Each structure stands twice: as structure tokens, then as C-alpha cells.
Amino acid sequence: MNWSIFPYFAAVSVLLWAAGCFLPRRKAVILMGTGLLVYAAFIVLYWAGLGRPPLRTTGETRLWYSFFMMLSGLLTYLRWDYRWVPAFSLVVATVFICLNVFKPEIHDETLMPALQSWWFVPHVAVYIFSYSVLGCAFLFGCAELAGRRSFLDAADTLVYIGLAFLSLGMLSGSLWAKQAWGDFWTWDLKETWAAVTWCIYLIYIHIRLSFKPGRKRDVCCCLLLILGFAGLQMCWWGVNLLPAASSSLHAY
Numbered sequence: 001m002n003w004s005i006f007p008y009f010a011a012v013s014v015l016l017w018a019a020g021c022f023l024p025r026r027k028a029v030i031l032m033g034t035g036l037l038v039y040a041a042f043i044v045l046y047w048a049g050l051g052r053p054p055l056r057t058t059g060e061t062r063l064w065y066s067f068f069m070m071l072s073g074l075l076t077y078l079r080w081d082y083r084w085v086p087a088f089s090l091v092v093a094t095v096f097i098c099l100n101v102f103k104p105e106i107h108d109e110t111l112m113p114a115l116q117s118w119w120f121v122p123h124v125a126v127y128i129f130s131y132s133v134l135g136c137a138f139l140f141g142c143a144e145l146a147g148r149r150s151f152l153d154a155a156d157t158l159v160y161i162g163l164a165f166l167s168l169g170m171l172s173g174s175l176w177a178k179q180a181w182g183d184f185w186t187w188d189l190k191e192t193w194a195a196v197t198w199c200i201y202l203i204y205i206h207i208r209l210s211f212k213p214g215r216k217r218d219v220c221c222c223l224l225l226i227l228g229f230a231g232l233q234m235c236w237w238g239v240n241l242l243p244a245a246s247s248s249l250h251a252y
Contacts, residue, residue: 141225
């Protein structure tokens, strides 16, 4: 299967997700789960058609992020019953889907030697999943700033999970780098921004656990969730816009 069929699978998935946002909980979960299955079916078929994991290009990682964003939104809804979470997750996922429709950034089917490693799939998949979980934490941070209801307890859980997967991604990446380039860490652009983002979420956890409860602490934590999400975007695609991007080890 080639990329040209993607808009059809995406449209069906988005319609199912959108319908689920307006229905009672049970029907909502069924419809959104079905939408995820449709989207996953495209990923599997596209993977088979490419003959390699669709995780190399920016467009391919956006494909996975859209899927994981809705999955994280649905799981968050199941855990805390906040109906607005999958709705906002849908908005984010749809933006990335539209980017892939109008600017797919899908290139050839080959993989450079460094990417022909069994570390490739788990490393990238774990990272993208962590981005989606921390994306939901970002939504809770924005909701906390916008309203009077506290969402930071839920955000804490998401940060713990997201940071754990982010750490696994960094660890697997360092082991992969040692295998491919001979060094665990080289402080290139993407690695540096990954470290900065990781530290932002560590600071968030430190403040939540160490400082006395209060509005100032909560506002600071919300701002860190926003800053951390911005760091994730910088680490993911923003570094590609910097002048030194072409010399990065992550320039594929």
C-alpha cells in the first residue's frame, strides 16, 4: 500500500473520533477505539508496503504521533473521565494529519546503514509515545491555567509515565548511538534539546514534591508543562530549522 490512500483512512478515523466526542461514554470509547484500529490498520499496511518501519521521516513520525495522541487521550479519558481531553487530543491529531495530507514529507523506501538496527523501532516508538503522553499533560497544564479546577494531580501521573518513556527513549538512543557511531552521547542538537526537555520535567516533579502547595507553585508547574511541551517540539522538528541541523548526526 502506498501513501496516496492515507487521506481515506485518516478521514474515517477522524470522523469516528469526532463522533465519539459527542456520545455517551460507552459508545464514545467504542467509536474512538474503532477509529484507532482503522488508523493502526493503515500504519500496518503502509509498513508492509514500504518494506521498512515508517519511522524515518518527519511525516512518518507525525503519522505515529497522531495515533499515539488519540490513544493517550482515550486512555486519559478512561482514567479520569474528562471528556474534553480526547476532544483536544483530536484537535492536535487532526492538525498533524492535515500536515501529512498537504505536506507528507515521505521520501524513498531505503534506510541508511545507521537506521538498519533493531534499536530503530523501539527507540522512535517509545519517544513518540512519550511525546503524546506529555502532550496530554500539557493540555492539563493549560486547563489548570484557564480554570479554577485543579488538574495537576492528573498531570503528575502523566508526567511520571511520559518521563519514564522519555528516559527509556534516551537510554535506548544512547545504546544505539554507541553501536552505530561509537559514542553513547555526542551533544548534537537533538541530543542537547532532549536533555534540556528531560530536565524541565524533572524540575516539574521536584517542585511538585518539594514546594508547599499554593497557587504560585501550581502556576509555575503549569508554565513548566507548557515549556516542556515546547521543548519536545523543538527536539522533534524544531532543530531541523536551525543552521547547524545539516551537520547533526540525526540529519537523515
